[in-house]
Structure formats: C-alpha cells, structure tokens
Amino acid sequence: MIVALLSIAIGATILSGLVSIYYDVPRQMGAEFRNYGANVIFTAKDDSFTLDKVNEGAAEFESGSVVGVSPFRYENVRINEKPVVAAGTDPEGVKKTSPYWMVTGEWLEHDGQLLVGAKVADTFRLKEGSVIDVSYTPQTEKQVDEKGERIAIEDNVKTFTVSGILDTGGSEEEYVYMTLADISELAGGGSRIDVAELSVSATGDVLKNTVSAINDKVSSVHASLVKRVTASEATVLTKLQALVLLVTIVVLALTMICVATTMTAVVAERRKEIGLRKAIGATDMSIIKEFMGESIMLGFCGGLLGSVLGFVFAQQVSVNVFSSSISFRPLLVPVTVIASMLVTGLSSLMPIRSATDVDPALVLKGE
Amino acid sequence: MSLLELKNVYKIYGELHALDDVNLKVEKGEWVSIMGPSGSGKSTMMNIIGCMDKPSKGEVLLDGVDIAKESKKNLTTIRRDKIGLIFQQFHLVNYLTAVENVMLAQYYHSIPDEKEALEALERVGLADRAKHLPRQLSGGEQQRVCVARALINYPEIILADEPTGNLDEANEEIVVDLFHKLHSEGTTLIVVTHDPEVAEVAQRRIVLRSGKIAKEVRNENFTGKIRFDS
Numbered sequence: 001m002i003v004a005l006l007s008i009a010i011g012a013t014i015l016s017g018l019v020s021i022y023y024d025v026p027r028q029m030g031a032e033f034r035n036y037g038a039n040v041i042f043t044a045k046d047d048s049f050t051l052d053k054v055n056e057g058a059a060e061f062e063s064g065s066v067v068g069v070s071p072f073r074y075e076n077v078r079i080n081e082k083p084v085v086a087a088g089t090d091p092e093g094v095k096k097t098s099p100y101w102m103v104t105g106e107w108l109e110h111d112g113q114l115l116v117g118a119k120v121a122d123t124f125r126l127k128e129g130s131v132i133d134v135s136y137t138p139q140t141e142k143q144v145d146e147k148g149e150r151i152a153i154e155d156n157v158k159t160f161t162v163s164g165i166l167d168t169g170g171s172e173e174e175y176v177y178m179t180l181a182d183i184s185e186l187a188g189g190g191s192r193i194d195v196a197e198l199s200v201s202a203t204g205d206v207l208k209n210t211v212s213a214i215n216d217k218v219s220s221v222h223a224s225l226v227k228r229v230t231a232s233e234a235t236v237l238t239k240l241q242a243l244v245l246l247v248t249i250v251v252l253a254l255t256m257i258c259v260a261t262t263m264t265a266v267v268a269e270r271r272k273e274i275g276l277r278k279a280i281g282a283t284d285m286s287i288i289k290e291f292m293g294e295s296i297m298l299g300f301c302g303g304l305l306g307s308v309l310g311f312v313f314a315q316q317v318s319v320n321v322f323s324s325s326i327s328f329r330p331l332l333v334p335v336t337v338i339a340s341m342l343v344t345g346l347s348s349l350m351p352i353r354s355a356t357d358v359d360p361a362l363v364l365k366g367e
Numbered sequence: 368m369s370l371l372e373l374k375n376v377y378k379i380y381g382e383l384h385a386l387d388d389v390n391l392k393v394e395k396g397e398w399v400s401i402m403g404p405s406g407s408g409k410s411t412m413m414n415i416i417g418c419m420d421k422p423s424k425g426e427v428l429l430d431g432v433d434i435a436k437e438s439k440k441n442l443t444t445i446r447r448d449k450i451g452l453i454f455q456q457f458h459l460v461n462y463l464t465a466v467e468n469v470m471l472a473q474y475y476h477s478i479p480d481e482k483e484a485l486e487a488l489e490r491v492g493l494a495d496r497a498k499h500l501p502r503q504l505s506g507g508e509q510q511r512v513c514v515a516r517a518l519i520n521y522p523e524i525i526l527a528d529e530p531t532g533n534l535d536e537a538n539e540e541i542v543v544d545l546f547h548k549l550h551s552e553g554t555t556l557i558v559v560t561h562d563p564e565v566a567e568v569a570q571r572r573i574v575l576r577s578g579k580i581a582k583e584v585r586n587e588n589f590t591g592k593i594r595f596d597s
Contacts, residue, residue: 276458279419280516281447281475283440361419 001294004262005302008340011255012306015248016336017313020326022244024314026203026237028322033233038070038097038197039226040211048192049220051180057214057221058198062206067199068096073180074194075187078135078155079124085175086134088183091115097199101172104128105164111182114160117173121165130162134176136186158186204234252339256347263295263351271358279360287355295348296341303340307333368431370395370523370555371416376425376435378411378578385411386422387578395523398546398556398591400566403575409559410528412575416557417526418446430523447476451517455529457509459501465512466497469519476520487515491545507538514545518554525549527558531565540593543568547591568593 033039042049042057054071070093077086091108094101105128108115114134116126126132135155160182166172184190200207207225214223267274274287282290311328318326371393378386386408393399403409414420415427418434419442427434434445446452459468469484488497491511501509510530517525527546531539543565550556560566570589574582 272458273460276460277471277475278443279417279446279452279458280472281443283443283475286475359419361414361417 001262001266001298004259004266004298004344005305007255007258007262008299008302008344009305009309011251011258011343012303012336012340013309013313014251014306015339016307016310016332017317018244018248018251018310019332019335020311020314020329021317022241022248023329024318024326025240025244028318028324028326033236037100037226038068038199039207039233040198040200041224041226042193042196042198042214042221043224044194045220045222048194050191051193053218053221054193054196057196057218057223060214060217061198061200061202061210065201067201068093069196069198070094070097071180071193071196073183073187073192075136075183077176077186078137079120079132079176082123084120084134086136086183086186087175087177088180089177090180091177094177097197098168098172100168102167103164104167105162108163108177108179111179112160113163113178115164115166115177116162117175117177118165118167119173120176121162126162126165128162128164131159132162133157133159134178134186136188138188156186156188158182203237252343256343259295259298259344259347260350263291263348264354267291267351267355270355274355274358275360278358284356288352291352291355292345292348295344295352299341299344300337302344303337304333306340307336310336369393369428370397370430371557372426372428373412373416374426374428376415376422376427378408378415378420379423384578386415389425389578389580391573391580393524393555393557395555396550396553397571398550398558398569398589399571399573400558400560400569401573401575402560402563402566403581406577407575408578409575411578413526413528413557413559416524417450417452418442448520449523451520451522451525453510453513453517453525453527453530455532457501457506457513457533459509459512459516461501464498464500465493465504465508465515468501468512469516472516472519484515484519487519488512490518490548491515492541505538507534507541510534510538510542511545514542518549522554524555524557527556527560529560529562530558531560531562539565543591543593550591564593 042054051071054069058066058069070089073088075086075088077084095107103115114132121127124132135157137153137155160178166177178186202210211223211225214221277287310332314326318324369392371391373389373391376386376389377384389408389412401409401412411420415422416429418429422435425435429445429449432445434442437445460471463471466481466484466488469487470479470481473479473484485494485497488494491514493508493511493515496504496508501512504512510533531542534542539562546556546558547568556569558565558569566572567586568591570586572584572586573580574584
C-alpha cells in the first residue's frame with residue numbers, strides 16, 4: 001500500500017507540477033518573447049493620431065499586461081545638409097519595447113540628446129558626446145509670393161549632444177532618435193504620432209480579441225499584430241504545451257500501471273482475507289466497495305501530497321529554467337486530488353475484479 | 368421437517384466422484400460429526416452445506432430451501448444468515464483486534480455492535496482479550512474468537528472444519544465445552560474432524576469413504592463432554 005501511495009503521490013506531483021508549468025509557460029515564455037520586440041503596432045487609420053489615442057488603445061489590454069509602449073513621430077531632418085530620418089519617441093518606452101537595442105554610450109534620456117543609428121554615425125563620423133546641429137525645413141503650401149517670387153523658408157535648427165550610438169543590425173541604424181518634445185520643437189509644434197509599438201504579455205486569442213476591440217473602439221488608431229513575433233510565439237508555446245501535455249499523459253499512464261500492479265499484488269496478498277470475508281457473508285459488491293474505497297482514499301492522500309509536492313517541483317523548474325517563480329493555483333489542489341482519485345479508481349478496476357473472483361471455499365482450504 | 372437434508376447428492380470432478388449419492392438428514396438442535404480419511408469427501412460436503420459450492424446433482428435442503436438451485440448471490444445471503452463457520456486455521460484478520468474480528472461478521476450481516484461482540488467474546492471466555500490482535504493470542508484463544516465470530520449472528524447451523532486440528536488437549540477441551548454449551552442452547556452443530564475423541568462427543572457420527580456414507584453411529588451415551596483416552 002505504501003508503494004501504491006508513493007506511486008500515486010509521485011504521479012500527482014508530476015501531474016500537478018506539469019499542469020502548473022503548462023499554465024505558466026505562456027507567461028514565462030511571453031516574458032522571454034518580449035525581449036524580441038513589440039508584438040502590437042498602432043498605425044494611423046487616416047492620417048495620424050495622438051499620444052492620447054495611443055494610451056486609450058493601450059488601456060484596452062488587461063491591466064499589467066502591457067510591458068511597454070513606444071510612440072514614434074518621424075520627420076525628415078538634415079545633418080550637415082544631408083537628409084536623415086529623425087524619430088521622436090519616449091526613451092523609457094523604447095527601452096521596454098526594444099530591449100535588444102545595443103547602445104554604445106548612453107541611452108537617450110532627456111531633451112537635447114540624440115541617439116544616433118550606427119550607419120548615420122558612420123556617415124557623419126559621430127561618436128558619443130559629439131555636438132551637432134539638426135535642421136528641419138518647415139512644410140508650407142505656398143512656395144512663392146504674390147509677385148511670383150520664391151519665398152525664402154527659414155530652417156528650424158536645434159543643437160543636440162550625441163548620447164550614444166545605436167546598433168541593432170536593422171533599419172533602426174539609419175535613423176536618429178530624439179525625444180517627442182524635441183522633434184515637436186524642431187518640426188514647429190504638433191503632437192502627431194505616426195506609429196506606436198507595444199509590447200504586450202499576452203498570446204493567441206486574447207491578443208487578437210483585444211486588437212480587434214481597439215480597432216472598433218479607438219478612433220484614428222489601427223492596431224495590428226506583429227505576425228513574425230506573435231506567430232513564432234504561438235508556435236513555440238503550442239509545441240511546449242504539447243510536450244508538457246504528452247509528458248503528463250505518459251506519467252499518468254505509468255502511474256496507472258504502477259497502481260494497477262500494486263493493487264494486483266495487494267489483492268493476491270489478501271486472497272485469504274477476501275475469501276474469509278466472502279465466507280462470512282461479504283457479497284461481491286461489498287468487496288468492490290471496500291477495495292474501491294481503499295483505492296480512492298489512497299488516491300485522495302496521494303493526490304493531496306502530490307499537489308503540495310507538485311507546486312514545489314514546478315517552482316524549482318520555473319526558477320531554474322525561466323528564472324522566475326510561479327504563483328500557487330489553489331484550484332489545482334482539488335483538480336489533482338480528483339484526478340488522482342480517478343486514476344487510482346480506474347487502475348484498481350481489474351485487480352478488484354479479480355478480488356471478486358476469489359472462491360471462499362478454495363481460499364479457506366489454503367489453496 | 369429436517370433443518371438440513373441432502374438427497375442423492377453428487378459432486379463430480381471429471382472422473383472423480385468426490386460425493387457419490389449422499390443422503391443425510393440433520394435435525395434442528397442436533398450435534399453431528401463427520402469423519403473420514405483424506406479425500407473421502409468431507410471438505411466437499413462441508414463446502415456444499417456451507418453454501419460455498421454446489422452439488423453436481425441432487426438436492427440440498429436447508430430449512431426447506433434447495434440451495435443447489437440458488438444463485439451465487441443468494442448462497443452468500445443464506446450463508447451469512449444461517450451458517451456460522453469455524454475453521455481449522457482460524458482465519459482471523461490479522462490487523463483487526465479480537466472484538467473487531469467478531470464485529471466483521473456483524474458488519475456483513477447487519478450493523479456492527481461492539482457491546483454484542485464483547486458479549487460473544489465473554490461467552491467464549493475472552494472478554495479480557497477483546498482488544499488484542501490475533502498474533503497476541505494463543506491458538507486456543509484464536510479459535511475461541513473464531514467461535515465467537517461464528518455465533519454472533521445467531522446462525523441456524525454452526526459448521527466447524529477441523530476446529531481442534533491445531534489445538535493442544537487443553538484448548539481442545541475448552542472448544543468442545545463451548546460446542547456443548549452452544550448445543551445445549553439449541554444450536555445445530557456439524558463438526559468435520561479427523562479426531563475420534565472430538566467426533567465421539569457428538570450425538571451422531573457419520574463416516575465418509577470415497578464420497579459415500581460408509582457408517583453412521585448414534586452416541587447412546589451422549590454427554591457432550593470430551594473423554595481423552597490417556
């Protein structure tokens with residue numbers, strides 16, 4: 001019986017632990033995937049949108065699931081009379097949505113600083129601490145006066161200090177980054193946002209449903225998923241969860257075999273007792289009830305023990321593999337206990353069936 | 368009407384006739400012993416009377432009911448309600464105390480009643496050993512617990528298979544005295560034994576040979592007390 005209890009407890013431990021991991025994997029992997037950049041993009045439905053609309057859209061996601069928001073406003077500027085694309089953004093937001101950005105020097109932290117893409121830095125021979133003027137030519141509809149003479153448009157010029165050089169291996173290296181306030185000042189005002197990148201810790205249908213809710217509710221914003229991130233995230237998650245599920249099923253099957261073997265041994269060991277019980281009046285149903293009761297009680301105790309040990313097991317796996325702890329799921333205790341009771345009940349069917357076959361006359365003769 | 372009647376009973380295993388046209392009547396309150404060498408059919412007869420087996424042919428009327436025609440489930444009910452079994456090997460459940468072993472028979476019959484079980488143990492002189500496990504009891508004490516378990520549900524017949532086979536003379540006498548007490552209270556006793564001294568105590572002695580009743584002896588000097596030769 002101790003062997004049966006131990007095998008059930010071990011089975012329940014693995015079951016409880018793996019189910020904990022199964023449900024925690026999306027969160028753990030989601031956090032890992034957030035290192036690969038934003039998974040939701042806001043673009044303008046018509047022309048442009050504002051930061052308020054970005055915040056309104058971000059608020060549609062479940063509280064706490066938004067890891068970071070980085071709005072971008074793009075303008076064509078000039079450095080040493082050469083055209084460059086400048087992006088105004090929220091530096092703190094970018095740190096969260098693009099943690100893979102490698103910066104030599106300092107991150108963009110406040111107004112007056114410029115984070116320069118590696119290619120731009122190469123072109124202009126810029127390095128950390130360089131001071132440069134960035135100019136912007138305001139866009140006007142009338143390029144000539146009433147007399148037909150060309151109007152001289154004065155550039156807006158602002159001096160920046162290069163805080164660092166940005167190395168991403170992507171198109172970001174061709175841009176210069178400044179704060180939203182700086183780009184607004186340089187461009188002569190306005191609070192237009194062209195694109196906003198969001199890093200959201202959610203997967204699958206939750207993400208899809210929220211994105212479509214944003215498209216329905218928030219005017220002037222068109223939300224969409226970054227397919228290469230969300231799709232690969234979903235694929236990895238599905239495979240991981242399938243693996244965990246498979247291992248759980250194999251463990252349950254092994255537990256069932258172990259319990260069935262142990263119960264068969266228990267019935268064989270207690271053949272004389274079963275014979276005696278039948279001889280003094282036990283019906284087959286009484287024998288079934290007694291042994292099933294014992295099995296289910298065994299399942300209950302093993303399940304209870306396993307649900308506690310399972311949490312410890314899952315916690316260890318989570319800490320060692322994902323470097324973060326998992327939360328205790330109280331619902332998993334009754335689920336594990338009921339599953340253990342079912343597994344032991346099912347495993348005991350065959351041994352109990354053999355118990356009812358014991359002939360009291362043969363057993364009592366010592367055969 | 369006899370309490371038990373076997374009419375032309377056969378038990379055939381292939382070529383072997385374990386019981387071969389056996390006819391026997393046992394009256395209510397009678398004490399009968401069944402003797403015979405090994406393989407004579409004693410155990411087969413006991414299994415059939417004890418509702419643990421069915422004859423190949425013939426009728427076995429217990430209190431007017433032909434148990435040969437009853438289902439397995441009904442045989443269990445009849446055995447539970449009408450028969451008390453005593454075994455040579457005692458067959459006590461080793462993890463239950465003496466009183467719990469007696470209550471086990473109550474559990475399958477009706478409702479366990481510790482007070483009644485203790486009274487049964489008192490009848491066999493084991494009131495002070497009620498909370499002991501079988502391994503803490505001597506062979507004679509274990510057999511007395513077995514007797515208490517057999518009589519707890521007030522059976523019509525007590526069927527004892529070699530009840531003194533594993534006992535010394537002193538304990539044999541105690542058990543036979545218990546049988547005498549039960550008999551004097553009106554209980555019907557059928558005792559299968561190898562021991563002539565135990566067999567001779569009964570009112571009637573039946574000797575089986577090769578599945579047939581070879582001899583039937585009535586004890587004219589019935590006292591219910593055992594007499595040892597030495």
